[in-house]
Amino acid sequence: MIEFQHISKSYHGKPIINDLSFTINDGEFIVLIGPSGCGKTTTLKMINRLIPMDSGKILIDNEDITQKDLTDLRTHIGYVIQQIGLFPNMTVAQNISVVPRLLKWEKEDMDKRVRELLEMVDLPYEEYAHKYPNEMSGGQQQRVGVLRALAARPPVLLMDEPFGALDPITRDTLQEELKDLQQKLNITTVFVTHDMEEAIKLGDKIVFMDKGDIVQMDSPEEMLRNPKADIIRQFMGKHTKQNNTIELTCGEIMKTNVLKVDSKRKVLESLELMRSKGTDSVVVVDKTNTYLGIVNIDDLQKRGVPGQTIENIIRNDVITLSTEAHAKEAMDAIQNQRADFVVVLNDKQKVVGIITKGSIARSLSTTLWGENNV
């Protein structure tokens, strides 16, 4: 249990956090959200004392964190940041073992733990343990970032916009994986984001902050039904259209910033592109932007022949829908057929967008809140 008791903090006389008090129960997934400068990141970083508070107390399991040895405190709190922050001079295995090493684990225990963790996120040990961070995609790197945080089985996990820099498809996959891991390990998690759809998807409770105060702390359902302030309503509807789901089409809920590659691209070139964009799969098109299929990074790494084009490893098992199709079809595909995303094509079979779980969550929330109160 983490208890905030009357926490205040100001920078150069400007208050950032005003008399904040709330409690996080064991095993709970708490999302801190709010506009920039609302104090959410400051709140998070006070838990592992990266930022000292001016007054008040934070208790973890009834122990005042300021009374604890700093290394002891931090090695028992997992920490994941947006910039990932894997050490480029260390391999994946070494990165994951950083905290166990600080805690002076035996060599065999560390090795066993690395295997166990990599297995949990489907990165085979033989293939990935001895890679360096710059040899992996952004999504794979952040998976390792999360594993590094979990390595020494901390009871608490802090995450500061961990998926903020990833592309939509990879972000969705990582959100799913995180939620699974979190439930499996029953680890108390505090997660900062400015993305409401992410908050709704992940949080057991959402803490909405503004100007250093908690505006509302509720379950996602409750916050959806009864947002207590205009700013929350605005936040939810910020990027959404004013429409009713019943009439929504795929064209209206899709994301349009799709990463596409030409089928004549070479294997290594495509790998490099996916790495630099931090994505796990891309849509493949021909010269006229006509849809051919998708390529994912696993296939590229396992079946791609350097020097050859990616044509031979294109997958066609992804569901495609037209822009005019009912949004419900996309939801069904994702919900019932466990697709990570569907590709949206126009009537000439050209790629115009994709729909992920996130796009659906967002359009759902608009319907629930009704129109934008801006």
Place this chain on the structure above:
Amino acid sequence: MNAILTHFYFVIISVTIGSIIAVILAIALSRFKKAAKYLMPILGIFQTIPGIVFIGVLFIYIGMRPETIIIALSVYAILPVLKNAYTGIVTVDPALIEAGRGIGMNPWILLWRVELPMALNSIITGIRMSTIYTVSWAVLAAMIGQGGLGEFIYIGINSNMKQFIVMGSIPAALMAIGLGFLIDKVQVKLTPRGLRRN
């Protein structure tokens, strides 16, 4: 042959001493970045004092001994390493520092496992520069009768015999090239795969 060895010996000892002092100074300065802003230019001034003057002054206090040369050359070897090491340490990605602190590394461990390995490439580049400079400065050893390749060069100048000048300067040039090459090899060897190419 003896002259080459003496010369080589001056270079290796001075660069080693200079580099160790430089890295320690760089670590210290990187903890006090504000002070470093003023200290670095002051240290730079030392570098502009001509070697002859510096050795001359030291000679008055210490005398005609190899130590005079070693001290002078070490002092000159410090600055290139210091500058590179300092830049290398302070330009480590702040995200790495935050990640390291956040997962419980204390400042010491952070320095050993993150900051120094990340700055290593830059430090070695500094050592390479120092080594090459020192090979040419070590010629001054002959000025106070401490041998080395400078001996031939001085004889050559004094007696106006070109072959002596060549006998001194060619081995010195080869030594600079050879040591530079060797350090390049070491640098490649010490750079982990994850840090190459970027």
